Amino acid sequence: xxxIPEEHRMLQDLVAKFIDRDVIPLEKNVLAREMSxxxxxxxxxxxxxxxxxxxxxxxxxxxxPEEYGGANxxxxxxxxxxxxxxxxxxxxxxxxxxxxxxxxxxAANDSQKKQYLEPYxxxxxxxxxxxxxxxxxxxxAGMTTRAVKDGSDWVINGRKIWVSRVPEADFVIVMxxxxxxxxxxxxxxxxxxxxxxxxIIEREIPMLGGQRTYELVFDDCRIPASQLLGVEGKGYAPMxxxxxxxxxxxxxxxIGMSRRALDMMVDHTKQRVTFGQRLADRQAIQWWIADAxxxxxxxxxxxxxxxxxxxxxxxxxxxxxxxxxFATEMATEVVDHAMQAFGAMGVAKELPLQxxxxxxxxxxxxxxxxxxxxxxxxxxxxxK
Numbered sequence: 001x002x003x004i005p006e007e008h009r010m011l012q013d014l015v016a017k018f019i020d021r022d023v024i025p026l027e028k029n030v031l032a033r034e035m036s037x038x039x040x041x042x043x044x045x046x047x048x049x050x051x052x053x054x055x056x057x058x059x060x061x062x063x064x065p066e067e068y069g070g071a072n073x074x075x076x077x078x079x080x081x082x083x084x085x086x087x088x089x090x091x092x093x094x095x096x097x098x099x100x101x102x103x104x105x106x107a108a109n110d111s112q113k114k115q116y117l118e119p120y121x122x123x124x125x126x127x128x129x130x131x132x133x134x135x136x137x138x139x140x141a142g143m144t145t146r147a148v149k150d151g152s153d154w155v156i157n158g159r160k161i162w163v164s165r166v167p168e169a170d171f172v173i174v175m176x177x178x179x180x181x182x183x184x185x186x187x188x189x190x191x192x193x194x195x196x197x198x199x200i201i202e203r204e205i206p207m208l209g210g211q212r213t214y215e216l217v218f219d220d221c222r223i224p225a226s227q228l229l230g231v232e233g234k235g236y237a238p239m240x241x242x243x244x245x246x247x248x249x250x251x252x253x254x255i256g257m258s259r260r261a262l263d264m265m266v267d268h269t270k271q272r273v274t275f276g277q278r279l280a281d282r283q284a285i286q287w288w289i290a291d292a293x294x295x296x297x298x299x300x301x302x303x304x305x306x307x308x309x310x311x312x313x314x315x316x317x318x319x320x321x322x323x324x325x326f327a328t329e330m331a332t333e334v335v336d337h338a339m340q341a342f343g344a345m346g347v348a349k350e351l352p353l354q355x356x357x358x359x360x361x362x363x364x365x366x367x368x369x370x371x372x373x374x375x376x377x378x379x380x381x382x383x384k
Contacts, residue, residue, distance in 0.1 A: 004080065004304075011073075012080030014057060016087075022053055023090050027352050030090050033210065035349045040210025041091055050092055051123070059094050061121055064101065068121040075307035079252045083300075086256020089352040089359065091211075095123035098249060100173060103129075103242040107189060107230030116171060116191060128169040130160035130216055131239065137162070139372075143187060145218065147176040152225050154190060156198070156218040162366070166201055166214040170194055174218070179233045189235035191227045198222060209358030244317055246367050247324040248310065251303040254327035254363070255296055257356050261331075261338035262292045264353065269341050279341060288337040295330045302326060318380050321373040329370060331360045 004012075026046055034040035042050070054060050063078055064070020078098070085093065104117045119125040136142030145158025156176050166172065171193045179186025192199050198221030205213045230238055266289060269279035279285050306319035335357045339346030346353055364370050 004076075008077040008080055011077060012084060015059065015081050015084040018053065018057060018059065019084050019088055022050060023088050023092055026090050027088060030210075031349065031352065031355060034355060038210065039212055040089070040355060047092070051095070054094055060123060061096065062094055063098055064096065064121040065105065068118055070121060074311040075248060076304060076311055079248070079303050079307045082249050082252035083256040083259070083303075086253035087260040089355040096120050097127070099242040099246040100127045100129055102245045103173065103189075103238045104229075106241055107235075107238040111226065112191065112229065119170075125170040126165065126168045127171055127173065128163055128165045129173040129175075129239075129242065130163045131175050132160065132162045134159060134161050134215075137369075143175065143177050145174070145176045147178050147188060147190060149178075149225075150222070153222050154225060154228065156190065156192070156221040156223070158218050159202075160216040160218075162205070162213045163216055164211075164213050166216065172199075172216070173229060175235055175239060176218075185236060186233050187235045187239070188232050189229040189238065190223060191229050192218075192221065192223055196221060196223060208362050209355050211359075211362065240317065243367055244310070244320045247320040248303060248306055248316075250363055250367060251299065251306070251323035251327040254331035254360065255299050255303065257360060258292060258296050258299075258331045258334040261335045261353060261356065262289065262296065264351075265289065265292070265338040265341045272341075285341060288341065292334040292337065295334070299323075299327050299330055318377060321368070321377050324367060325370050325373040325377070328360055328364045332357075332364065335360060 026042065029046065030040050030042065058071075059081075061068070061070030062073045062081060063075075064072065066072045081094070101117075101120065104113070104120065108117050116125070116127075120127060133143060133145060136144065145156065145160060147154045147156045156174060158176060160174065163172070171191050174190045174192050175187055176190060177186050178188040198219045200217040200219060202215040202217045205215060207213055229235070265285075266280070269285050269289075272279045280289075302319070302323050306316045306323050309319060310316045335353060339353050339357060342351065342353065345351060348354070368376075
């Protein structure tokens with residue numbers, strides 16, 4: 001019988017209380033900013049207050065290795081943490097952001113660990129990663145940004161797009177082609193610090209839900225050879241590790257989002273009466289509720305299965321693809337049904353449902369679109 005360990009359950013309960021008491025009350029501020037066309041983000045003051053509470057509660061560096069001052073929690077414990085985070089439309093994650101952390105752990109040398117990983121693990125530095133290009137989104141084999149060795153330096157030329165968190169990032173992990181041809185194994189990772197000559201933030205791109213991404217240009221961007229991350233021509237594997245971490249995280253976020261939408265739908269339909277009958281007594285609504293609860297349960301089992309396998313050191317790329325695909329499409333359906341049950345109020349900017357709907361719509365695209373994951377899953381199964 002599958003059972004979550006007691007210490008993991010206690011951690012999830014702690015995070016749930018933090019989300020309910022300290023984060024959800026900030027939703028009205030975030031919604032107001034999104035309503036007025038601003039970023040759906042926290043102010044520096046709001047974020048610093050939350051970070052201080054996190055430090056006080058010990059919610060810091062949860063998956064950071066102990067040698068860097070973290071708790072080194074397994075994926076199976078973090079799944080519950082991310083699920084609770086998903087219940088709110090407030091964009092806040094416990095520092096540091098996990099995917100780039102795991103890529104740095106896997107690929108950084110001793111000097112890079114001291115210069116970049118350690119401050120990042122302590123929450124004193126922020127990072128971004130630049131993978132997609134205007135002509136190569138879900139297909140890294142189409143990447144054209146190139147890095148060329150010039151003496152003791154590397155010179156990067158190219159363009160990246162849909163990069164998140166750029167203005168706040170102290171450094172960006174840039175994926176560039178160093179080998180010939182268009183194979184994924186010719187891709188190399190580099191660390192480019194903010195302010196490096198030739199590293200240009202070309203434009204800010206407003207996205208759904210008040211989110212922002214950025215287009216970057218690298219114009220003869222010269223960096224020392226010491227900024228190469230990992231092994232030349234072998235940057236794809238640690239990048240895939242980072243993507244796997246994010247996909248499991250997204251699965252848990254979608255569970256939390258769907259739980260919140262389901263709770264709101266149940267509360268509303270028990271109170272709302274139309275044509276002399278509660279909405280909760282109508283079969284259409286009951287089926288939405290039953291389907292949502294069933295799919296949330298199935299998705300949670302998928303996430304914990306993948307997390308447990310990852311903790312055991314197994315290759316979970318296919319499971320991570322399945323989780324990302326199923327979770328985002330499930331949350332899309334559950335949130336949409338909740339909005340429909342609320343009627344006009346469901347599509348009003350005042351409720352978090354509309355922001356969640358926009359957020360999950362973007363989630364079906366980033367970290368690999370649903371169609372690419374279906375293709376990858378099918379290829380692995382056929383290949384067997």
